[in-house]
Amino acid sequence: MPKALDQENLGQSEEESVADFSGFNDSFGTRVAHFLHNNPATVPLIVLIASMVIFGILNGSRFFSPFALTLILQQVSIIGIIAAAQSLVILTAGIDLSVGAIMVLSSVIMGKFTFDLGLPPEISALCGLLCGTLIGTVNGMLVAFVKLPPFIVTLGMWQIALAANFLYSGSEVIRSQDIAQQAAFLQFFGGTIRIGGAAITYGVIFMLGLVAVLSYVLSQTAWGRHVYAIGDDPEAAELSGVNVKFTRVSVYALAGLICAFAGWVLIGRLGSVSPQAGQLSNIESITAVVIGGISLFGGRGSLAGSLFGALIVGVFTLGLRLLGADVQWTYLLIGILIISAVTVDQYIRKSV
């Protein structure tokens, strides 16, 4: 009789465990992985704070001054914006190698349309933004409809946009003084708000605002959920009723538009329009995204992470420069960070 009871109890508990969805009896490691999985920006945030503490201790007040901290923000503003565009594309399991080229071409169009065609700078800026959006849309169409790999499409577009940039500009710089005198509007994002020693440019505010808006869109709108679903499993998304083609095109188009804005911010940062600027932006943006914990396989990560990734690079760069270290140390440490970040990503994927 007791035996029978036992069996019955056993049967019941097994029945429950089959129906049980909670699964909270996990090991500590699994729980950490769960947490990181649900909060993918945590690791880069910890790395960011740790690196700030370490460089703060090593450099003292030189580092923890309002001036130095806001300088980091200014220095990462371009890459932060480009990394936001790159994040969107990488979340769909794509990649965009043409981000830097779109940025530079757009800034050249803003400058040349103003100074060569004599358009009002407002119209030129608009043309630059349109150009970026258009290139992004072409990227997206080739990926979504012609079904070419994003790597190849944007590798080609990178060359095309860069060459167009050099051909159109004749590799000539439009000088800062000329822009300041005749088309100050183009330098709008270079405008600065000073509070004590802190200097916040409009470009920095734009970067922070962009990350905030895109974070909202990704987490709170259907379009944002679809971006993640496509990165996760495009066929499943399609069968669930997601318009995969439209979403893909819109992601690349939006990335193009954001890169064009980065071109405008670039004019504010440099003062001049320089066709040679931003040559490494594509690699730097991918670096920020990867350090920021967004998976290159798509569907995982957050925009805040990319911002932290960009800031980590900024903190390392300035911190090591203040220490008087060779700039190669920066690259070496960033290299280690990239590999570590991907290792963590793999760990999270496997253990969940």
Added chain:
Amino acid sequence: MSQTVLSARGLTKRYGRVTAMDNCDFDLRPGEILAVIGDNGAGKSTLIKALSGAIRPDQGEIRLEGKVVSFGSPIHAREHGIETVYQTLAMSPALSIADNMFMGRELRKPGLMGQVFRQLDKKRMRQIAREKLSALGLMTIQNINQTVETLSGGQRQGVAVARAAAFGSNVVILDEPTAALGVKESRRVLELIQNVRSRGIPIVLISHNMPHVFEIADRIHVHRLGCRLCVVNPKDVSMSDAVALMTGAMKPADVPIAS
């Protein structure tokens, strides 16, 4: 002729020289579980794809509640209340249960936040997801925000079936729902399927698993060489007869045919 929810007459589909579906008929009655069985290559998937809108037949017509319909895509079929649970489940592993249930038909908040800022009504979606899962007896789910990849195979299948049952007002099509599952998980899913039927939704069940088919099906549609060979009642024929019909070892004349 008895009343049908979903029926097809003379469906034909050719891929080059191969005729995957040859003048095929199909009938699903209200509130029943109709199993579709057939050997590999008999054309079951082609029939199901035609019914769920994944392919367009070359000839023939499909009627939903007596009206001729023509589906251009699975989404189109879904709009007509035909939900399909694919063998691959079509879920995004990194997204939550609630996200997955509402993928492609998200609810937005009412008023300004929803219309202008396009904000999703996550609270309401979670609540409905929870209701739907508990209505099907899956309510030991404590956390509807859990990602689907943290669920077991049976639980995933459960969520996929719940999703289909929640939105499939007319028909739910299940493609091999127990194929990848263990014994206990299969049992849960079979119970789930019966739960869905008890709520009045007819089900098309494609399965290779004869014991499962004979356990829950009301009628069995035997598919052979691209068309419906016959429909039998699992109470009148044995499993081995059904297999014999599928493989051509027996003729429909040798067994009692369902009404």
